[in-house]
Amino acid sequence: MKIKSLSVPLLVCWLTAFVFIPLLIIVIASFLEQGEFSLFQFTFTLENYKELFSPLFLKILIRSITIGFTVTFLCLIVALPFCFLVVKSRIKLLLLLLIIIPFWTSSLIRTYALIALLKSHGLINTILLKLHLISTPLNLLYTNTAVMIGLVYNLLPFMILPLYAAMERFDFKLIDAAKDLGANSAKIIFKVLIPSIMPGIISGCILVLLPAMTLFYIPSILGGARSILLGNLIQQQVYVLENLPQGAASSMILTILLLLLMLFYKQQSRGQP
């Protein structure tokens, strides 16, 4: 029965050794040179970070950020009214379960499932052609649009669940109070509802924005040559070019972005239960 009494130290050691230390190694490796025979050699350099400002990299970074923020924004504006309706619904447990199921199922499979819809002879084009809304099939698959559809499709539940949790804690009497005091709908939404559920909104944005930039298989399945995102770049640096220090430096951008978002979260959730 040793395992029982050792469970806490074991858990702490496990997380330190296999989660914390690997994350620390990324920081260190991003300052090291690529080795000729090994993966890296212990010479300090800032070259990996300089490389991040090369035109090619900047282009991919800007595209990733644009697509990432667009996807996050789309998820948010869909999820906000949706959660509002679900929280007030009488069958909310069932409605929630139907969101949880895609949350846990393989996003690889769900991405693959989109191909049949987006193909030039796929479901969407067939329906649009039948309805005579278009005369030639739309070019959807292997474009940035397809990548964005794929990302929203995969990440929407990640926005809905934290938003829903935040809205469930929201006191809807506040809306009645605001109405009594003569606030219009816009004021109620932007001055009462949104500020109270801000922590939920930020958690949702963190859970959508970072995966949107890093789920490399979505652009590689649905996108074309011009839809490479940060995640694909890191995958190629590490897996194809075997330049781990460069890959580590690219991952640091994501880490910094994550830390900034978390600081924002801390600041916003101060003074809330």
Next chain:
Amino acid sequence: MNWIKKSFQVSIYLFLYVPLIVLIAYSFNNAQYSLQWHGFTTLWYSKLFADGLLWKAFINSLQLGLIASFIACGLSFFASIRLITSKNQLRTYLISSILLFLIIPDLIFAVGLLLFFNLTEIPLGFTSLLIAHVSFCIPFAVILINTKLATIDDNIYRAAIDLSASYSTMVSRIYFPLLWPSLLSAFLLCFTLSFDDIVISYFIAGPEYDILPLQIYSRIKTGITPEINALCSIMFVLSLLLIVAAHALQREK
């Protein structure tokens, strides 16, 4: 106004589920390339079951998922009970770092682990995959178990201490009987996570140990085929069943 609300809600669910329903429908379509309906067939499923490479990957994934979930849930269960009364900093530190690990993108974690395995010369294959899968399952297991644990009355613990129950008696007579539905639910969810993981496994699987998601990924990249439709349908239905079971267990009073 009401019908706008209803149709908005319905369209979100259609958006989430229509691709999956279409996928399952096509897996029964009697045509190799066409997306037109050519009649019902189970040919693709029988072809799938004759594929030795896939069976091997499936068995590997199953083995990996079961062992990883078992270790992750066992460790989290005993540690959570140990920590139940310690209001000390260790618990707060542990829970907050676990929440942090939950939001770190998989890709960063994958790069870190790859560097780590290279430095420590742990060979890429079953061992590296097991370490990684246990690591990303632990946060989920700890949180699922602790959510349930928080609903259990602290006085039960105090009463047990007063009656001089040992740690193992408390585990076997109090906490296991109360927690087993959540524990099983955590196990099922960890298994789904492990069984579906692609980003982390992609980096650290190594060339020898083939697992199902990676096999599917490499086949998807070569194009859409009815066999993959069938395979993905089975995988989807399997995770659907696991999730619904896990959900039902969590709700159990």
